[in-house]
Amino acid sequence: MNTPNKSGWKPEVNAPEDGMHAGPETVTGNRALMLDEPLIFELADNMATGVDLPEPASNAPSRLGGMERADAFGLPGLSEPEAVRHYTRLSRQNYAIDLGLFPLGSCTMKHNPRLNEKVARMPGFADCHPLAPVHTVQGALGVIHELGEWLCKLTGMPAVAMSPKAGAHGELCGILAIRAALEARGDARKVVLCPESAHGTNPATAAFAGYEVEDIPATGEGRVDFDALKARLGPDVAAVMITNPNTCGLFERDFRKIADAVHEAGGFVYCDGANFNAIVGRVRPGDLGVDAMHINLHKTFSTPHGGGGPGSGPVVFSEALAPFAPLPFVEQRGDSFHLVEEETAKADHEQSFGRMTAFHGQMGMFTRALAYMLSHGADGLKQVADDAVLNANYVLRGLDDLLHAPYASSGPCMHEALFGDDGFEGGLSTLDLAKSLIDEGYHPMTMYFPLVVHGAMLVEPTETESKASLDQFVAAFRNAAERAKAGDESMMQSPYYAPRRRLDETQAARKPVLAWQEPDET
């Protein structure tokens, strides 16, 4: 484990005498705490179970309309101790924020406070049905409302849609509102502009909503080329989608000018809020002319990533787009909260573009995010942005003498620092450097993104890393970079010390095995 410390202590490794290094083979294939684990299908049998339920009576009534499932379908069961052991063993093959620095750029892997887990499990939130009569769930609706107020105030925007389930779903929400607004004025625009440095979800979202996608050119300093963008604007451009701070880690200085130009040309401005952590509490996107922006509660507001979700992607809207926001949403009337659904919407929200999901959004993430916001307050959130930006600049300046940092002279970076692979020797690549960082006890940075930098390495340390932790990380990163520049071939085989060596992704894709099958079936 990576234990940053001020004293400089690290485990001493004395060179072993010949023959001592390998150690004996083990019967089990395990090596002490390095425990491999079979699949449940190899461990368990289909007649075992880890729950106590009554055996059905033979004369039990059946009103299944003749659709009884007679054949066995092969779901293995494990007793509780076996199941707990299986998943605990699996868990130990994962890297996680709880174990160390997780500097994935544009992913904002910050500490996940445990108070938030406790709060989300309070029965009034965890054990409530989404369709319970609204007067029995006033506290739950109150959470949605209160969180929405925070988001509006933090962004300086007048309205918010809470139902989108993740960032990409939020993008879709924003683009659909833009499309609905354009259609409401009889304006059939066909094109959405995205920078080449955009997250893949931006063009995918625009295409999903029926738009053609065109690139926005960038300047040599890593920002949107305002003049080129302005020249491209016209009556066919529905919207621009811009990430700010952008994925090169820079603040888009011209954002206000861009927004004004887009508005003047009759289009809308979508801001990808994935990188909001850099400016939360310091800059309000509403002051920059944004029409819609999603906020990843699982980034800026610390709800856990859970190995790939769930996320939550509320979208804030300008006055121009607010009437088109999706259903359902919560409204405060006097002391009580109302849920505006299709029925009530007919009267006062007839322009809503409709429903995006069955229920009201990610309540379990709302409670966590609200607890996070209340804990920090307006002052603490500003400090979050300050420390996140300071930590990223500390990493940038700790490495830019050694590694190619294409935009290091474009001004301070925001919450993430971007490097390229210029100067790596001997055919070594960003991938090799990343895998070497694994051996040092780190999760690698984001690799090969954004696409505008060759061999991109995007490092986002977040504000929840201490200085000592960053010092150790920079030292490890420098060592890896020096080896890469020296053409150290041994990096091509890294990682050496992870639960697995490099995995064959080509084989996985060429002959996909996507479900387990009994050996005799294959």
Next chain:
Amino acid sequence: MRYLPLTDTDRSEMLAKVGASSIDDLFVDVPEEARLSGPIHGLPLHASEMAVEKHMRRLSKKNLAAADAPFFLGAGAYRHHVPASVDHIIQRGEFLTAYTPYQPEIAQGTLQMLFEFQTQVARLYGCAVANASMYDGSTACWEAVAMASRIARGKRSKVVLSGALHPHYAEVVKTMAKFTKDEIADAKPVMQGSPDNEGLIARIDDNTSCVVVQYPDILGRIPDLAEIAEAAHDKGALLIAVNTEPVALGAIKSPGELGADIVVGEGQSIGVGLQFGGPYLGLFAVRDPKHVRQMPGRLCGETVDAEGKRGFVLTLSTREQHIRREKATSNICTNSGLCALAFSVHMTLLGEKGLRQLAAENHRLACLAADRLASVPGVSVLNDGFFNEFTVMLDRNAREVVRELADRRVLAGVSLGRLYPQADDLAGGLLVAVTETTTEEDIETLGTMLREVLS
């Protein structure tokens, strides 16, 4: 601030190192007029853990939790017992605080779990391949429609929705279709004891890309999907089956074995809990492996490492947005990973044996409830067949009845008026869901209370 490790000394040293005289120097690229001078007005300042917990507890207590009342709500979200060990496992930091497994050498825990999850879902659904999850059942349903359109390559534009598809799922499909070329043919449920397969089949034509059928349906009835699959296939259309209650598949045939081509659904019942509607777990599977490359979302596959050891990776990512951008099969990125873990752990604890017992217990109690409610004057049970949820017709507006019973601390079910507010002819309908968490005493209380408010 308890979550921020930097001290003021650290900050000064670090600012010196990066060559800034103050933190504001790092924000010089923000136009001056957009910089805020101090903390945002109108928001509170930081608070202690104790104070925050107190605030949240106060809000929590303003809700009537399902455990605190006889509880019969369903309609796409079901209350089941979740074993304590499930919640323990998903709170292990190695699972909870990991990211999407982009670096497989240090994410085998998540990846092996996803491989097991995909296999469990495929077997539950009677399909060949399942993906690593979607947001929820309703968005999985939309993605299935979009996938069917891709398979039809724009040559077929009609999507036939069964009238007994969850109306919120139908709304999601209709919202999305406004922006695509799909023409959505939907209908209201036909209020009869058995699903209206005949009427549905009559709407399938040569321009139909897919038929979407819920199983069991929104009224709790169990349609014979085989008949619909045959009719759809005759016209060259795909059958999409939607399941909102996976526990049912411990008792009734899987959609895959009945011929559904794409099977999607809500996985919340297994392991996830009610959570006021989210996060939930979208399940997505295909019967025929030839459709795999048109699937949305992440897929985990088996491979080997450089030493020949078995391992798992995310694969076929050329379908996905981070590689294909505007040509991706979906824009989905983050999915419901931790809910997939909860589902998988719970399913492993159940096993096929436990799932069948759980399903049988749900059905036994639902039969008891249907008989008890049928004995109440002014109540009639609509369904010929059902699993753990059925529809009763009241001789009064069911929405009002639900409100009155809630005031007496009985959560009686979901009224059709809530789901179909414009349909006066459905206003007497009440969906009643019964699970293993329902007691016979709860059923008796509901019967007694219904009798009181109906007389």
